[in-house]
Amino acid sequence: MRVQRPKGTVDILPATSSQWEKVEQTARDLFKRANYREIRTPSFENYELFSRSSGETSDVVEKEMYDFNDKGGRHIALRPEGTAGVVRAYVENKIYGPDYVKPFNVYYIAPMYRYERPQAGRQREFHQIGVESFGSNGYLADVETILLGHDLLAELGVKNYELHINTLGDSDVRAAYHDALVNYFTPVKDQLSEDSQRRLDKNPLRILDSKAEEDQKFLPDAPKIREYLDDESKETFEKILATLDKLGVKYVIDDDLVRGLDYYTGVIFEFMVDDKSLWASPSTVLGGGRYNHLVEEFDGPETPAVGFGIGEERLMLVLSKQNPEMFEDQGIDFFIANIGEGTDLKAVEVARKIRSLGFSAQYDVDQKKLKAQFRKADRVKASYVITLGAKEVAEGKLTIKRLSDGEQFSASFADLEDKEALLAVLAK
C-alpha cells in the first residue's frame, strides 16, 4: 500500500529537526530567563472553547476549524491557536487562586491545526511558540510581552522586522467603532469590492487592510479607532508607547492593524518581516495583544491577560534566509575507524568512553573496509578519526587524525580517561 502524508502536513527530518531544536532552545532559554514557565495543554478541546473565544463568525471558526465528532458523540476540535486552551486551563485549575503568584506567566511550543489551503509557510498542522501572562492589567505587562517577542526575534537573528502596534480599546470602544465603520461604509457599499461588502456584515474591521483597489479611496477617511478610545485606554496606550520609546524599541502605529480573533481588548501588535525573496509584501511572524475578558468568558474571575504567538514555520522560513549560519550542520567530533581481528570491540569501547567525556562519537557498525570507514567519517562531518588497528590495540595506543588538514596525533588509551587529557593531545 502506498501511503502519503495528509495534505498540509510535513515530515521534519533530522537535517531540519536540528534547526528546530536550536530555535526552540533559544526560545525556551529566553522565556526561562524572564521567568515564564512552560504549560502543556491538550491538542484537542471541546469545539465550543474555540468557537466561543475566537468568535462565531471568524474565519477560523467558520471554515478553518479541524473538527469532528468522536465516538462518544462529543464535538471536538483540534486547537487552531494556543490561547484558548491556556485560558481554559487557567480557569479549570483555579490558577486565579491565591496560591499562584501573579502575573501567571507561561509559554508553550506546540502544534496547531487549521483546515486551510496549504502554501509555503502555511500548513494544516503547524507550530506556534506563544506566551501568555495572566493577572496584570498594568501597562508594563504589555511592554514586557512586546519586549519578549522583540528580544526573541533579535536573539534568533531575524532581520528587517518592524513592530506594528495599535489598540482596540475595551469592548465598548470596539462596539462604538464597529458601528462607526458600518455607518461610514454602508452608504458606499456598492462601490466596495465584493470581499469588503461581505466584510461589512461580518467583520468591518477587516475592510481596513483590504488590498482591493476599489476600496483604497475610502480607507484614508475612514474613522480611526483612536477617535473612539476612552481616556483610560488612550492613557495606557500612550504609556506603552512612551516606554517603548525610552527603551529604544522602534515601532509603527498602525491604524489598520486589526487582529483576526475577536477576543482582543487592548493593545495589539504584530512583528512583520519584509523580505522580498520570501513574500511580495511584509508578512507577520509574531502577533499578539491584550485580552481582558476571555477568562470571564469561561466563567473565571475577571482577569486581565496579554500574550503573543509566533508562527514557527514562518519563522523558520525567515531564518533560513536571514541567519543561515544558525542552520549549518555541525557534524560529529570523532569517528572511530577500526581494522583487523578483534578491534571491533575496542572501537565500541572507545566510542562509549569518548561519549562519556561529552564528545560525540560514532563507529562503523557495518565494519567496512578502512577506506569506506574514512569516507563515512567525511560524510558525517567528523572532526577527527581515531584509527584502531591490531597493532595499536596491542600497544595501548591510538592514532587520531584531524580531517580538516590531515594532521595526525598519537595518543594512548590513558588519554581517553578525561576530557582535558584528550584535548591536550589534540592541541599539540
Add this chain to the structure above:
RNA sequence: GCGGUAUUGGUGAAGUGGUUAACACACUGGUUUGUGGAUCCAGCAUACGUGGGUUCGAUUCCCACAUACCGCCCCA
C-alpha cells in the same frame, strides 16, 4: 472555499505518440588485502504522481483525483 501553474530515478533535470527514457550530481563497488575528501573503471528508474479514456500503441493527447507551489479569502 475561489482562480492559476506544476508533478520524470536519491537529487537537479533533458526528452519522445512506437523496439533499449539523455546528461549531470550523489551513492555503491573496484582501481596493491591498514587512512578520507583527486583521477579512472563499473553499477545504479517497479518505467515517467494515481486512476480512467482516446489510440494498433502513451511517459508523451483528454478527463478525473491526489499532492506541491503562486494569487485571493484569511492568517501564523
